[in-house]
Amino acid sequence: MSKQDEMKTYLPPYFTEIYEVDHLLKTEAPEFEQLDESIFDLTDQFFPLTATWGLNRWERMLKVQRESDDSIELRRARLLNMMSNIPPITYLSLENSQSLSQESKCCHPSHNQSLSLCLTCEPR
Secondary structure, three states: OOOHHHHHHOHHHHHHHHHHHHHHHHHHHHHHHHHHHHHHHHHOOOOOOOOOOHHHHHHHOOOOOOOOOOOOHHHHHHHHHOOOOOOOOOOOHHHHHHHHHHHHHOOOOOOOOOOOOOOOOOOO
């Protein structure tokens, strides 16, 4: 259905038979189509997964540096990584977690100790 036909559905049938109204709908339909496209493009910029020209704003807000030759996909991945609650796993983070686990005695039993876990299921 064209935009002109869609606009006609909002009017009473006798109104669309008037030449001036028909001419007015023909001239305004392309403008409304362009407006619809602009609105959809704008709403795409609200989310990093669909943003294109709005990525600059996201990068400024999250203080993410970018290179001039970065692709849109790479920029989106950086933004999503920054927004996620799970930090990226690096060699340094693995070393830190290993040293923390060695210091903590309650989490890892020694050879002569055992760990037990009891789960109870209750009906809803």
